[in-house]
Amino acid sequence: MMMIPKNRKASFYIGMTCPGCGGELQLEDDFFVTSCPHCGSIFRIELPDLPPAxxxxxxxxxxxxxxxxxxxxxxxxxxxxxxxxxxxxxxxxxxxxxxxxxxxxxxxxxxxxxxxxxxxxxxxxxxxxxxxxxxxxxxxxxxxxxxxxxxxxxxxxxxxxxxxxxxxxxxxxxxxxxxxxxxxxxxxxxxxxxxxxxxxxxxxxxxxxxxxxxxxxxxxxxxxxxxxxxxxxxxxxxxxxxxxxxxxxxxxSHLDDTDHSSFDNPQIKFGSLRVSAHRCPTCGEDLPAVKSFVYICRNCDTFISLEKNSLLEEQVFITESPSNKNDKMFPFWAFKISETDSKYLKNMFGGIYSSDYLIVPAFKMPNFNAMYRLTKRISSAFPHLKLKNSEKWGHRFYWVNVSLTDAMMYAEIFIQREKYAKAKGDDITTFDPQEVKLFFAPFRPENYFYVDSVLNAITFEKNLIP
Ligand SMILES: [Zn+2]
Ligand SMILES: [Zn+2]
Incomplete structure (x- = not known):
């Protein structure tokens, strides 16, 4: 059994001041959207590129x-x-x-x-x-x-x-x-x-x-x-x-007289955390107070990604086939991969896999193995899914609560794991996708599973979603 680490910070938390009312905000891990418990304002915390102090x-x-x-x-x-x-x-x-x-x-x-x-x-x-x-x-x-x-x-x-x-x-x-x-x-x-x-x-x-x-x-x-x-x-x-x-x-009771002065004091620059209003950058409309890495503004339809990544196509895709009324639309990150990586993937998925995309769920699953299995299934099925652009954030869309950065980390871990398991060498090659897009696919609840409504082939356990 593998669990995805929920809280990386153990016993530390961050205290900041609400720019709206001056009250105290307490932030834990994966805290990028938060609402002030005192005045209800919604903020987003922007982490700097440099290590913060x-x-x-x-x-x-x-x-x-x-x-x-x-x-x-x-x-x-x-x-x-x-x-x-x-x-x-x-x-x-x-x-x-x-x-x-x-x-x-x-x-x-x-x-x-x-x-x-x-x-x-x-x-x-x-x-x-x-x-x-x-x-x-x-x-x-x-x-x-x-x-x-x-x-x-x-x-x-x-x-x-x-x-x-x-x-x-x-x-x-x-x-x-x-x-x-x-x-x-x-x-x-x-x-x-x-x-x-x-x-x-x-x-x-x-x-x-x-x-x-x-x-x-x-x-x-x-x-x-x-x-x-x-x-x-x-x-x-x-x-x-x-x-x-x-x-x-x-x-x-005595000091060691060894000379430890060999350190030169390097000039180290720190970044600082920024608290900013959680709004659409185009029209100023408030964004939902929900942790999601991607939104489409309900007012002006702007595509908003909280992560800046030049590989990401700035639009949301959905599968072409019509979905049913009770379907939930689950988000996935689709990585177009290099030839080197696709060799490992062929190995990983066996004969049925013939795609140059690796698909990683963009929604949180509590269990790493389940995420790995769904990655395998949907990556194999991906060549059969036709995608089209979606201009609106559909009301049945699930939030994108796995960041692109974390999805890339999972992709790397999945590939690495395969290399270990098949003893194909342990050299670390960083996962180096060529392009990334975000798409939603419809799934319907059936007994204990969610089953995809396009191919009726991709499943995952229902209890994995809260
Ligand atoms: Zn406040
Ligand atoms: Zn807007």
């Missing part, structure tokens, strides 16, 4: 942080701090990485079968089983210049932590911000190496374990620390307190 404000104050140190000292029978403590309050930068992790494992297992022809003798066979899983991957890695005692990662947090866009307004009094000293490109390589390491540790006799990271997204998160230092009581002490939990994370 966030700041986490300290939740504890100076006395509370100091209390954390004394608690630790008491528990360890050490002398308590005195008034000579010097305090620094810092926001220390971390790279936060969110991605999708694909794990492919081939395992051998023993199957015992009773064979009648052998006088009911039990016979044992060795069989192979494939396990494929997709899971969210989230990691934080120190991004600042070396500061002894600050943890290399934020680790797994039990708290639900609010991140605010990084801006001078959000910096608390007496806090300094340390610069980012590590480039995203280096961090990315480091993560990819680590993932490869997992493969080596996990290797089994079939030698076909694969772990891959897809679409790592990066942001910078400034995290608050209280740094207390003293030079009395017979020596040096540095205590580092986590500014959110108030827990002491490190106690140093």
């Amino acid at each position: 966030y700041l986490i404000q300290a939740k504890v104050n100076k006395p509370e942080a100091r209390f954390g140190i004394n608690k630790y000292l008491k528990e360890n029978n050490l002398p308590l701090t005195n008034s000579s403590l010097q305090l620094k309050q810092l926001y220390y930068p971390f790279w936060k990485i969110d991605a999708v992790l694909l794990r492919y494992r081939k395992k051998k297992y023993e199957a015992i079968v009773v064979e009648e022809s052998r006088y009911n003798q039990e016979v044992s066979y060795e069989r192979e089983r494939e396990e494929i899983s997709l899971s969210p991957y989230m990691n934080t890695i120190s991004a600042g210049n070396y500061f002894e005692g600050i943890p290399p990662s934020l680790g797994l947090r039990a708290e639900y932590i609010k991140m605010e866009p990084y801006s001078s307004d959000n910096i608390q009094e007496d806090f300094d911000t340390l610069p980012v000293g590590k480039q995203w490109e280096d961090i990315r390589k480091n993560i990819l190496n680590k993932v490869e390491l997992i493969d080596n540790i996990d290797q089994n006799e079939l030698g076909s374990n694969k772990t891959r990271i897809f679409y790592p997204k990066a942001s910078i998160v400034y995290f608050p620390y209280f740094i207390f230092e003293s030079y009395t009581n017979g020596g040096f002490h540095r205590y580092i307190v986590d500014g959110v939990s108030g827990r002491m994370v490190n106690h140093l």
Whole structure:
């Protein structure tokens, strides 16, 4: 069983201010359309091309942080701090990485079968089983210049932590911000190496374990620390307190004198999140407060895609054949693919497949395997579907809640999975479609399934749609 990761952000959420009423908006993952709980205005959040920077404000104050140190000292029978403590309050930068992790494992297992022809003798066979899983991957890695005692990662947090866009307004009094000293490109390589390491540790006799990271997204998160230092009581002490939990994370009684100053401070530019009104760019009509990556304006029929992609044909297609009254129109991304990719696809779909398109559902399905199966079925059937342009957003249209970017990621994962399963080499070729279009196909509910109304051949389980 494979589940599509629902929430990539684990314990982080983003707090922003509503431009309409000034109230607080709380945003979670896949948050691009949101309505303000205070004034009801509808907004869309635009993510920048550059990694955005966030700041986490300290939740504890100076006395509370100091209390954390004394608690630790008491528990360890050490002398308590005195008034000579010097305090620094810092926001220390971390790279936060969110991605999708694909794990492919081939395992051998023993199957015992009773064979009648052998006088009911039990016979044992060795069989192979494939396990494929997709899971969210989230990691934080120190991004600042070396500061002894600050943890290399934020680790797994039990708290639900609010991140605010990084801006001078959000910096608390007496806090300094340390610069980012590590480039995203280096961090990315480091993560990819680590993932490869997992493969080596996990290797089994079939030698076909694969772990891959897809679409790592990066942001910078400034995290608050209280740094207390003293030079009395017979020596040096540095205590580092986590500014959110108030827990002491490190106690140093001497500093490593290795020179860590080799970092040059690269000039790192950040992007910022933009909140904009969720309206038609042509006529200003409000768009529906529904998460969809594509709309057709009900007022002026403008095609609106929230993702900018030069491969995308800026119109919506539907199948030519008439649909029935009870049909639901489900959206699909149709990728015209290169010859290289179509070779893999022939392999993947077998003899019946003869198309240069790969079709991926543009609506969310909770189960990755179901999505994969539907991709296979509809891609094979696609040459038999005739499409025409649709100028209106039909009332039976399902929302496009799988983005083009994510659909491309799934396409890549499906192809990659096929390569592993058929041992056709594991070289990563990025999925490189030539063109993309969005089309809707009619499906009617029947018992436990949706069945397509054009060919009566493409099905998927009804319970996969909420
Ligand atoms: Zn508001
Ligand atoms: Zn319009």
